[in-house]
Amino acid sequence: MASFDGENVSPQLVDIAQGWLDHLAVEKGASANTVSNYRRDLQRYIKWLSAAGVSSLKEVNAQHLEAYVADLRRGFEGQKALSKASTSRALIVARGLHKFALFEGVIDVDVAAEVAPPTPAKHLPDSLSIEEVTRLIDSVPTGDVATAVDIRDKALLEMLYGTGARISEVLDLAVDDVADSPEILTVTGKGSKQRLVPLGSHARGAIEEYLVRARPQLSRGKTPALFLNTLGKPLSRQSAWAVIQQAVQRANLTKKVSPHTLRHSFATHLLQGGADVRTVQELLGHSSVTTTQIYTHVTAESLRQVWRVAHPRA
Incomplete structure (x- = not known):
């Protein structure tokens, strides 16, 4: 440090x-x-x-x-x-x-409390369309030609998008967390707070294939971590980032995509599909609904774009 x-x-x-x-x-x-x-x-x-x-x-x-x-x-x-x-x-x-x-009693008055930070410009989080997410995940080789790394990468992408979890939360998962193919996953977030997140059929299927076909090849029997690198050690954030960038190139996507982009896409697609903000807040692990409400601006902008194209007097 x-x-x-x-x-x-x-x-x-x-x-x-x-x-x-x-x-x-x-x-x-x-x-x-x-x-x-x-x-x-x-x-x-x-x-x-x-x-x-x-x-x-x-x-x-x-x-x-x-x-x-x-x-x-x-x-x-x-x-x-x-x-x-x-x-x-x-x-x-x-x-x-x-x-x-x-x-701690080091000072008697907190003079910093009333000093306001500059107001940052509003920034809508980047997200992918459903079609772009599908292209991203489907870009990973499957079937007989898939290597252990390919199977791992597909499971990682399915997990990130399917749960909306932070990359650190996914990489912190252990085999025991998913060994029984749970439909509800317990995720440990910021401040060691735990929350329940549904694990969809696509993510479950990818994780099951990874546990059966790929992880035994990668494992050296030294760590309970779910996602491993080729040395049998826990997959790092940098390596997970590289997995996504490789998939972006194979899918020929022009947008900048990070692990957080998949989290943003998860939230945006839920709201577009009719989920309420409070539910999305719980799934994302936001302590305040205000943080989640930025995604309502994203969906509202999508509606405006459709309206501009489709309405005769837009």
């Missing part, structure tokens, strides 16, 4: 930042990836405060936070300017540090 060390960096700031990261990892169950991202933003904030002559969070006022946001937007000390979304994330991390410091 990146270090907080640096020239003229305040030890007091480093201590409270490290304390918060430890709290996130141990008490809140944050993933290693989340902690790493927070560490990067905290390092930037601490260096900025130290450069401003601040050695303790007690010395920070709202003007400091506002100046920090302004510097993030225009760039400082050789760092490129951040987008509104990235700046908002960086400020949220800084505010989290102050909130933790208040809880």
Whole structure:
């Protein structure tokens, strides 16, 4: 992990930042990836405060936070300017540090609480059409010509789209989670929260074939992980990304496709098919329905596009 060390960096700031990261990892169950991202933003904030002559969070006022946001937007000390979304994330991390410091009694007043992040531009998540998802999955070789890796890749794609789970949630699955071909899958999401997700017939069939024909060839008997690489180790996020990119090329898709694109497509197609937002919220594991409601904008835009083409007075 990146270090907080640096020239003229305040030890007091480093201590409270490290304390918060430890709290996130141990008490809140944050993933290693989340902690790493927070560490990067905290390092930037601490260096900025130290450069401003601040050695303790007690010395920070709202003007400091506002100046920090302004510097993030225009760039400082050789760092490129951040987008509104990235700046908002960086400020949220800084505010989290102050909130933790208040809880720990390090500061008496949380001056960061009232500093609002810049409003990010609305961005509709990318998604594929049903036909494009079908092309993507069907691009993987099947039948007698399919290798163990092909069978694994098809199972991975079917699982991602069929459940709408995050890539980390799918890669965290163990063989025992799917060994009995369950119609309902238990998925462990952010903060170690578990939720139930239906496992459709296509995904179940692909997983069954993978367990029978492919995983025994890949396994070295050392890990219970469901998805394995050719060395018998758990499949990494980078390798899963590569699986999708290879399928994109074979399917001749021109859109940018990531694991999250399949998650977005899952949600969009459910809403287009008549599912209510609350149900989709539960399936995605969103803590707030507000996060899920962005997909209603996607389906509304699809309706507008059809209307523009089909209506004589559009």
